[in-house]
Amino acid sequence: MTTSPDTAPAPEELAAPAAGAVPAEEANVWTEPLAAAGGAAAPVLPSPAQEQVAAEEPGPAQEAGADAPVADQDVESAVRRDAREFGAFARTGGWTFALKVARSVRPGGAPAGQADEPEPKVSAKEFARLAGCSAERVMRFWRAWDRAADDGVVPVFEALAPGVDIDLPDADVWLGYYTSRSSADSPRGQAISAVAEAEGIRPTKALEVAENPTALRAAILADPGTAQAARHALLDRLEDDPELGEELAKDIARTGELSKTVASAARVASSVDFVRDVIDSGEMTTPSGERVPAPEHVVAEAKQHLALIEGLDAEDEAPYAADAQKTMRSLVAEAVDSDPQLRAHERRSRFQGKVRKAAKAFEELTLDDAADLFEEELLEQLETLQRAITDCITELRAAAPADS
Structure with missing residues (x-):
């Protein structure tokens, strides 16, 4: 017997599925919800259209500002792309x-x-x-x-x-x-970039400073650290830029207090170099300017003075350096006098030096305008000098060895 489509199914047809049977929802088949065993009406599920409308209409939680998970795949895709x-x-x-x-x-x-x-x-x-x-x-x-x-x-x-x-x-x-600066492409910019890379900094930083000398000046005037860096840089540049050295020397000479400070620093440096030279070379300079080996006690004394000077502050260095040089000169003179051979060599060198100096002075004299140069007193001095030269020649001839 065939059941009409409009006929409700029999109660036995609504029996629960046997154990082990696959539920319809697991088989991806949607079925009408069954009535409860007590005869209560089954809940009615909304249709897809109703679900869309419900999703578009904000609920009480959304109106209250509650957070809801983002379900828009386009927004998620944009976030992933940005990340x-x-x-x-x-x-x-x-x-x-x-x-x-x-x-x-x-x-x-x-x-x-x-x-x-x-x-x-x-x-x-x-x-x-x-x-x-x-x-x-x-x-x-x-x-x-x-x-x-x-x-x-x-x-x-x-x-x-x-x-x-x-x-x-x-x-x-x-x-x-x-580099974000167009100046880097010029020869000047390329040179600055090369030095910046050698110094281990970004070329853009060096180029920015080079393009704004006023900013560099302000930093030097305001910051001692920047001034020190500029000083070291100028000293390093002097080796390859003689013109800069000449300009700096002229600027220092025109500044009164600064020129005095430089002269004082030069004297200190000269004194320290005199002491250090004895240690480094193992030689000493005699009063006549001759270079001879320095005795051990002279070298030891020089080391003591140099160690003392290097341990002092800059403001105390000048007097100790001058005293060290004076002491070393006295030690050198004593070493020369204590050695007969060295003493004789020193006297000979000093005498020859004075003779050469006097001879060079006379060689540079010109008598083209003798009438304008004549003075009785000057003539008397020259005659006295001539007698001294004659006596000197006579003494030297008398002291000459017989075979010469």
């Missing part, structure tokens, strides 16, 4: 943007033979127009990539194609090739 791009930039830094320039830009645009490529490269000007920035900024990224390509850090431009990603170096490497 991925942030991670890429955190790892590679400026290389991320430099790659976009390097693979898309060819200065001057694509040649005529390559203009029909599927995606031809464009000029820096066109790329800047599309990016909404200046062509100069684009070229700074282009030149940074070019420098890195010369060092083999990144591929050359010809190996890159628009839209094709490659593995990029670490972000820290980028700082050694990119």
Whole structure:
């Protein structure tokens, strides 16, 4: 017997499924909820349309400001994309943007033979127009990539194609090739950048200071540490810049107090050098200017004086340095007098030095205008000098060995 579709199912047909049978909902088949055993009406599930309306209408919790989980897949996708791009930039830094320039830009645009490529490269000007920035900024990224390509850090431009990603170096490497200042491309800027890299600092910092001397002056005037750094830099530069040394010397000479300070410091340095020279060379300079080996006790005394001077403060150094030089000169004179051979050599050297000095003075005299030079007193001095020279010659001839 066939049951009509409008006929309700028999009670035995509504019996619970046997144990082990797969529920309809596990089989992904939706079934009408059954009535409760007590005869209560089964809960009515909302239709899909009703669920959408319910979701769009804020409930009491939402009106109260309660947080609800984000179910919008588009928003989640945007967050993931931002996180991925942030991670890429955190790892590679400026290389991320430099790659976009390097693979898309060819200065001057694509040649005529390559203009029909599927995606031809464009000029820096066109790329800047599309990016909404200046062509100069684009070229700074282009030149940074070019420098890195010369060092083999990144591929050359010809190996890159628009839209094709490659593995990029670490972000820290980028700082050694990119500079945000256009002055870095000039010969002066390149020299500053080279010295900055040798000093272990970013070239952009040095270029910024070089472009603003007034700021450098303000820092030197206000900060002792900056002034000390500037002083050391000037001293290092003097070795390769004699003109700067001459200008500094003139500036010091024109400043009264400063010139006195420099003269005093020069005397101290000369005294210390006199003592240190005995230690370093093992020789001493006699009063006549001769260099002879220094006795051990003279070297030991010099070491004691130098150790004392180096342990003093700058303001106490001058008097001790002068006293050390005076003591060392006395020791040298005593060493010369105590050695007969050295004493004779010293006397001979001093005598010869004076004779040569007098002879050189007379060689430089000119008598073209003798009438204008004549003075009775001057003539008497010359005659006295002539007699002294004659007596000196006579004495030396008498002391000459017989065989000479």
